[in-house]
Every structure is written in structure tokens, then in C-alpha cells.
Amino acid sequence: MxxxxxxxxxxxxxxxxxxxxxxxxxxxxxxxxxxxxxxxNAAYSLFDIYQMAVAHDATLAQAQATYQASQQSVKIARASLLPQVSANASYSDSYLNENAVGPISTTSGDITLKQSLYKHDSWAKYSQAKYTLKKAEYTIKSAQQDIIVRVADAYFKVLLAQEDVKLAKAKEKANKTQWDRAKASAEVGLASKTDVLQAKSSYDLSKSDRISAENNLDVAYEELTKLTGKTVKELKVIALNVKLPQPKLNIATYEQEAQDSNLTVLQAEEQANVANEEVQVQKSGNWFNVSLQAQYAHTKSSPSNPYSYSSKYPDNLSASIVASLPLYSGGGTTALVAQARSNYEAAEIGVRDAKESAKLNARVQVRNVERGVELVAANRAAVQSNDAFLEAAEEGYKVGLKDLLEVLTARTNKFQARRNLAQSLQNVVLSRLKLDAAVGTLNADNLQKYDSILSDPVDDANAPVVPDEYKKQ
Known part of the structure; x- marks a missing residue:
């Protein structure tokens, strides 16, 4: 069909x-x-790329597998605190003396139950396992935050590379026109050979810049493909006239949140808890170990051995409580405890360093957002002024007051201003995502919120980029 x-x-x-x-x-x-x-052929949004990356990214998949493995550590540690049951069986032939007609066959079996009543290192290892699992939970959350930042970074690298290609092509076109004019002027004696060579050198350089920009765009797409596992060729963009959300940011509040909720800090704290429990594990070399042992045994001989106790009493049930205390281990226990304490001290220093780094990162990202918003406003003003200058240069060229080079330069500056504005918009969004990550609140909902400011790509070379509210300022 x-x-x-x-x-x-x-x-x-x-x-x-x-x-x-x-x-x-x-x-x-x-x-x-x-x-x-x-x-x-719809363009992909930031959240679309995130969903593809979550399903494909190897780093996140490894973190998830590691977390699943850590979940079993608690069960493994708890196993030593629960009853241990074992069964044994044996068969043997024996001769009472050299004149015996045949051997006496003996069959025996037993079931043994062992239950630890108190073993200091087992309880400490159980606590260790729970702290390790908690650390693994923070690790997987950190990996989930990391992929959001990596997606946004790769996404915006593509968009910025696209702007770089536009700018490079504009410069190449302007320099090509200037070279053509220089050649035409030289033919009628209005320009020297040096002018022609200078114009050609500028054109050749701009051509190489355009090739490099296109290569950088290809590389940016390849990085995005590695992240998603799929070829993506069209992305939504941040429209230059979009109004970004501008919440008030209190730097002291974010510093405190970073110290309390930053996932790297939380991981460091759980690692310190693990190290503290290791001290208790090593101290167990000086503690009593108490356990209960119960056993049921059955022995059967054929033919019956009259001299054997087991022939008269084939069933045997016993129970005992065993206590043991290490007295001396060559100084090894003391050394192990000292080593564990030093490791705990190092872990505590790691917590302090993680908190300081989290505070610094929060401060940096708050300032990046605040200065980024100011830079967006400045770049919007630059776009507006460059658009006005280009319009004036084109009108001047029509009446003979401006030459073509000035018009081409104005057009190149227009693309440069738009490229700078696009980069500043992208940096504000990326910095805000990194700020959310610094305080441990970044999730897919934060990413999806910025999808509302994205739009399908259009040829916006002549589109207005300054909203009315900015024009009134």
C-alpha cells in the first residue's frame, strides 16, 4: 500500500x-x-534535552547503580546481628578391633544456632552502613543536579556557537565587500596595491574565523549528542526581547542555605559519621564479645556399638553462652584506633572545607546573577544603539554622507551586540541554575520553569529586542 x-x-x-x-x-x-x-521538525527545548540525557547519560546511570549497590550494604551489615543457622552431616566406618566381622557405620548430623548477644564492632558497622547509604542518597541527588547543569551548559554552548557563526559570516561578508571595492578602486587608480592586499588579508582572516566558528558549532553539537545519545539539529532559543525573572537575592540567606543543604556538604558530613563509627569498630578489639549457641545433634551407629555413648543416647541438645575478651594483640588495636581517629579528624576538616566552598560558590553565583541582569540591560541598550546607528548609516549611505565600509562595519557591530546579549541572557539562566544547585534545591522543575522563556528559532536579525518597559527607563 x-x-x-x-x-x-x-x-x-x-x-x-x-x-x-x-x-x-x-x-x-x-x-x-x-x-x-x-x-x-519541531525545535527541542531545554527540558526535552534533559529528558533525553536522563535516559542516556552514563554518569547518571553509574551513580544510580552505585546507589542500588549501597542499599544492600545495610542488609549486609545487619546480617551479623541476626541469628546464624548452620547444618552439618557426616558418615564414617570404623573397626573396634582387627577380629571384627565388619565395620561399624556411624551417621551423624546437627543443626547449630548462633546468636550474637553483643559484639561492639557489628553494631558499629551497622551504623556505618546506614551512614554510607545516606551518603549514597546525597550522591545520587548530586548526580541528578549535575546532569541538569551539564545539559544547560551544553545547550547554551550550541546556541552561543550559532551566534558566533552568524557574527563570523557577517564579518566575512563585510570584508569580502571591502576587498571587492579595493580591487575596483585599484583598477581605476583610486587605490594602491597595498590597499588591495590589506583588504584581502582582512577577508582571509575573517574567512578562517568563520571556518573555526562553524567547527566550534559542530563540536558543540557533538557534545550535546554524547549527552543525549541522539542527533539534535534544532534547538529553541532565548528570544532577545524576553524578560527574565528577577527575584530578590539575599546573599546571607543563600550562604546559610549552602552550608546547611549543599549536597557536597551533606556528603562530607555523612563521610565524617562513617569515619567516627570506624573509631568504634577498631575499639571493639578491647571489648567483650558475647554470643549464644544452641545445637541439636543426632548420631546413629549400625550395628550398635555397645561401647559408644551415642548408641545409648543418639539425640543431644545443648546450649551455651560464650563470652570472650581480647587481652593483647601486639599493640595493633591501639594503632588501629589512632589511625581511625586521624581519619575522622581529616573527615571533619573535609566538612569544614566543603562548607566554605559551598558558601563561596553561593556568593559567586548570587553575584553572577545580579551582575548578569545588569549586563543584560547594558547589552540591550547596546543592541538598541547599534540598531539605530545602522539605520542612520544606511540612510547616510543612500544620500552619500556615509561610505559602504561604515555601513558594513555598523552591520557587523549589530551582530556583535546581539551575540553579546544572547550570551548574557544564557549566562543569567545558567548562573541561576548553578545557584539552585549550590543550595541543594535544583531539580527538573527548576529547569522546566525556564522552558517558558524559550521560543522556536527565527531569523531575528531585524526583530526588535528592547521591550517597552526598558525603553521607558
Whole structure:
């Protein structure tokens, strides 16, 4: 059966194309044609890329597997505190003397129950395992935050690389025009050979810059592909006229939250708890160990051995409480305790360092957001002034007051200003995500919030980029 495939362009073109597409659908249905797919090349949003990365990223998958393994550590440590049951069986042949007619066969079996009543290192290891599991929980949360930041970083690298390509192409076009003018002027004696060579050198440099920019864009796409496992060629962009959310940021509040809730700090604290319990584990070399042991045994001999106690009493049930106390281990226990205490001290220093780093990171990201918002406003003003200058230069060129080089330079500056504005917008979003990560509150909901400021890519070279509220300021 014939398949009809329509793409987005076939339904969004001129009215004639719309009628052709509709008539194609109708005729296909009339002829029994099955419409099997409808291809729409929609641009991917930040949250779309995040969802693909979560399903594919190896780093996050490793963290998840490690966490699942850590979940078993508590069960393993708890096992030594629970009853231990074992069964044994044996069979033997023996001769009472050399004149015996045949051997005496003995069959025996027993079931033994052992229950630790108190073993200091087992309880300490159980506590250790619970702290280790808690640390693993913070580790997986940290990996989940990390992939959000990595997705945003890779996403914005692509968008910025696209702006760099636009800028490089604008410069190349301007320099090519200048070179052509220099050659034409030299032919009529209005320019020297040196002017031509200078113009050509500028054009050659801009051409190499354009090639480098295109290569950087390809590399940015490849990094995004590694993250998602899929080829993505079209992304939504931050429109230059978008208004970013501007909440008030209290740097002291964020510093305190970073000390209390930063995931690296929490991991360091749990590691210190593990190290503290290790001190208790090593101290167990000086503690009593008390356990209960119960055993049921059965022995059967054939033929019966008259001299054997087990032949008269084949069943035996016993129970005992065993206590042991290490007296001297060559000084090893003292050394192990001292080593564990030093490791605990190192872990405590690690907690302090993690808190200081978290505070610093929070302060830096708060300032990045605040200065970033100011930079966005400055770049918006630069875009507005460059747009106005380009318009004036074009009008001046029409009446002979400006030459073509000034117009081309103004156009290049316009692309540079828009590129700078796009970068500052992206940096504000990225800094805000990093700030949320610094205080341990970053999750997919934070990322999805910024999807609302993204839009499908358009040729915005002539679009207004300054909202009314900024024009009034």
C-alpha cells in the first residue's frame, strides 16, 4: 500500500501549497492511501534535552547503580546481628578391633544456632552502613543536579556557537565587500596595491574565523549528542526581547542555605559519621564479645556399638553462652584506633572545607546573577544603539554622507551586540541554575520553569529586542 508523508513545510507555505497538501490528503484517502506519518521538525527545548540525557547519560546511570549497590550494604551489615543457622552431616566406618566381622557405620548430623548477644564492632558497622547509604542518597541527588547543569551548559554552548557563526559570516561578508571595492578602486587608480592586499588579508582572516566558528558549532553539537545519545539539529532559543525573572537575592540567606543543604556538604558530613563509627569498630578489639549457641545433634551407629555413648543416647541438645575478651594483640588495636581517629579528624576538616566552598560558590553565583541582569540591560541598550546607528548609516549611505565600509562595519557591530546579549541572557539562566544547585534545591522543575522563556528559532536579525518597559527607563 502506498504511503504518503507530509512535512511541516507542506502545510505552512503559501495558500496554493496548502490547497495542494489538502487535495493530496483527500485524494490519498479516496484512493485508499494510508497516512502513516506526519513529520514535524519541531525545535527541542531545554527540558526535552534533559529528558533525553536522563535516559542516556552514563554518569547518571553509574551513580544510580552505585546507589542500588549501597542499599544492600545495610542488609549486609545487619546480617551479623541476626541469628546464624548452620547444618552439618557426616558418615564414617570404623573397626573396634582387627577380629571384627565388619565395620561399624556411624551417621551423624546437627543443626547449630548462633546468636550474637553483643559484639561492639557489628553494631558499629551497622551504623556505618546506614551512614554510607545516606551518603549514597546525597550522591545520587548530586548526580541528578549535575546532569541538569551539564545539559544547560551544553545547550547554551550550541546556541552561543550559532551566534558566533552568524557574527563570523557577517564579518566575512563585510570584508569580502571591502576587498571587492579595493580591487575596483585599484583598477581605476583610486587605490594602491597595498590597499588591495590589506583588504584581502582582512577577508582571509575573517574567512578562517568563520571556518573555526562553524567547527566550534559542530563540536558543540557533538557534545550535546554524547549527552543525549541522539542527533539534535534544532534547538529553541532565548528570544532577545524576553524578560527574565528577577527575584530578590539575599546573599546571607543563600550562604546559610549552602552550608546547611549543599549536597557536597551533606556528603562530607555523612563521610565524617562513617569515619567516627570506624573509631568504634577498631575499639571493639578491647571489648567483650558475647554470643549464644544452641545445637541439636543426632548420631546413629549400625550395628550398635555397645561401647559408644551415642548408641545409648543418639539425640543431644545443648546450649551455651560464650563470652570472650581480647587481652593483647601486639599493640595493633591501639594503632588501629589512632589511625581511625586521624581519619575522622581529616573527615571533619573535609566538612569544614566543603562548607566554605559551598558558601563561596553561593556568593559567586548570587553575584553572577545580579551582575548578569545588569549586563543584560547594558547589552540591550547596546543592541538598541547599534540598531539605530545602522539605520542612520544606511540612510547616510543612500544620500552619500556615509561610505559602504561604515555601513558594513555598523552591520557587523549589530551582530556583535546581539551575540553579546544572547550570551548574557544564557549566562543569567545558567548562573541561576548553578545557584539552585549550590543550595541543594535544583531539580527538573527548576529547569522546566525556564522552558517558558524559550521560543522556536527565527531569523531575528531585524526583530526588535528592547521591550517597552526598558525603553521607558
Amino acid at each position: 502506498k504511503k504518503t508523508v507530509l512535512n511541516k513545510a507542506s502545510l505552512t507555505g503559501k495558500s496554493g501549497f496548502k490547497k495542494s497538501a489538502l487535495s493530496l490528503i483527500v485524494s490519498g484517502l479516496m484512493a485508499g492511501t494510508t497516512l502513516t506519518s506526519f513529520q514535524v
